[in-house]
Amino acid sequence: MAMGRPREFDTDTALDRAMEVFWQKGYEGASLAELTKAMGINPPSLYAAFGNKEALFRKAFDKYAAEKEAFFDELYRQPTARAVAEFYLRGAVTYLTDPKRPKGCLAINNTMACGDSADRIRQELLAKRAIGEARMRERLERAKREGDLPETADAAALTRYLSTVLQGMAVQALGGATREDLTQVAELAMKAWPST
Amino acid sequence: MAMGRPREFDTDTALDRAMEVFWQKGYEGASLAELTKAMGINPPSLYAAFGNKEALFRKAFDKYAAEKEAFFDELYRQPTARAVAEFYLRGAVTYLTDPKRPKGCLAINNTMACGDSADRIRQELLAKRAIGEARMRERLERAKREGDLPETADAAALTRYLSTVLQGMAVQALGGATREDLTQVAELAMKAWPST
DNA sequence: CTGCTTATTTATCTATCACTACAGAAAATC
DNA sequence: GATTTTCTGTAGTGATAGATAAATAAGCAG
Numbered sequence: 001m002a003m004g005r006p007r008e009f010d011t012d013t014a015l016d017r018a019m020e021v022f023w024q025k026g027y028e029g030a031s032l033a034e035l036t037k038a039m040g041i042n043p044p045s046l047y048a049a050f051g052n053k054e055a056l057f058r059k060a061f062d063k064y065a066a067e068k069e070a071f072f073d074e075l076y077r078q079p080t081a082r083a084v085a086e087f088y089l090r091g092a093v094t095y096l097t098d099p100k101r102p103k104g105c106l107a108i109n110n111t112m113a114c115g116d117s118a119d120r121i122r123q124e125l126l127a128k129r130a131i132g133e134a135r136m137r138e139r140l141e142r143a144k145r146e147g148d149l150p151e152t153a154d155a156a157a158l159t160r161y162l163s164t165v166l167q168g169m170a171v172q173a174l175g176g177a178t179r180e181d182l183t184q185v186a187e188l189a190m191k192a193w194p195s196t
Numbered sequence: 197m198a199m200g201r202p203r204e205f206d207t208d209t210a211l212d213r214a215m216e217v218f219w220q221k222g223y224e225g226a227s228l229a230e231l232t233k234a235m236g237i238n239p240p241s242l243y244a245a246f247g248n249k250e251a252l253f254r255k256a257f258d259k260y261a262a263e264k265e266a267f268f269d270e271l272y273r274q275p276t277a278r279a280v281a282e283f284y285l286r287g288a289v290t291y292l293t294d295p296k297r298p299k300g301c302l303a304i305n306n307t308m309a310c311g312d313s314a315d316r317i318r319q320e321l322l323a324k325r326a327i328g329e330a331r332m333r334e335r336l337e338r339a340k341r342e343g344d345l346p347e348t349a350d351a352a353a354l355t356r357y358l359s360t361v362l363q364g365m366a367v368q369a370l371g372g373a374t375r376e377d378l379t380q381v382a383e384l385a386m387k388a389w390p391s392t
Numbered sequence: 393c394t395g396c397t398t399a400t401t402t403a404t405c406t407a408t409c410a411c412t413a414c415a416g417a418a419a420a421t422c
Numbered sequence: 423g424a425t426t427t428t429c430t431g432t433a434g435t436g437a438t439a440g441a442t443a444a445a446t447a448a449g450c451a452g
Contacts, residue, residue: 004398005448028224029311032440042401043441049399053440104309112370113305115225117440126371157380160368164381168364172356174308175322184353185360191388200428201418228410238431239411245429249410313410393452400447408439417430422423 081143
């Protein structure tokens, strides 16, 4: 059987370009014209390789999530709740202001207000966020059992607080806040953390 | 001279409907079809009364800002920096989870990632945010002079922290966080506030 | 070289976008 | 009632959205 004509572009670098467009413009604000231009391909190549706009976004997001996998593995290996919280916020500052990448967070950008065409994507991202928050809550509950969080601490509330600060920093980064600005915010935010 | 045919709709209620559509869907995600349907008018009436989509958004935002004017007046009359911060975060929780209104914040929603057509609006909102943050910073600097914030306190960093928590709570509200959830977050956030 | 398969290019498709021309309708003025 | 003015509904405008048909090109198998 024949192999067919080989692809002339690299799907992974094309996907990376698409990811950055979605990151900067949002799912709704990223037009096919802009995507194909950034990816260096024509629409039929995009559709053959990725399906459609929604599928392209999902693959781009999977790539985005995969790039953060190592971070989360290391995050949850931190010895204490305080270390986890600090690692989380410091890491967030780093990622949100990476000079090689668009500012802010692809996931957070696409869970905001949007039209009907983007709402399915939005719901999917919210579901994934809920999974991530559950993981953090479990880690903090473990910390309570291990004694490095007081019995009175509310793991769910602390998790929501960390999420809130992360998301707020993502908004700030989009507004032009620098890495130094957000470092100050993260340090300040840690002052609310319960002492052992 | 003749007065002409009177308008058959109330511009203020129509503007309120438009505001809610922009709030829920974002500037980009709000189509003219959806806007006119929610406002109960046809496109020519919209354009005659408000100009175009951009001008409609600006008027809707002005209305949104006007509704919060009394809150900010009272906010900055609070006697101490701590009282200001508490009033700010408590008020934010109330507004972000008003059962009569869409969740979250119209302003924050429209400063996130967006396409080119919405970017002018985005820049305008960011400029207004900067003005608001400057006002808070000045209030906190006054607090340092009046002695209810320590000399070592960084007014700019504290302002950015408050902004960050507000914006994070807006993201949380869009994700389904309840008023109780956000109240916990606000109370936790206040633990980072410097003691006098 | 001849088939077979798949990718690429060009040129579209339909639906929807923000927006408006036009004609008729509703008031005030004369 | 006739005139003037402004609003309203219908029916569109051109532009762009996401997505594709068709023809061609490029590789492999025989």
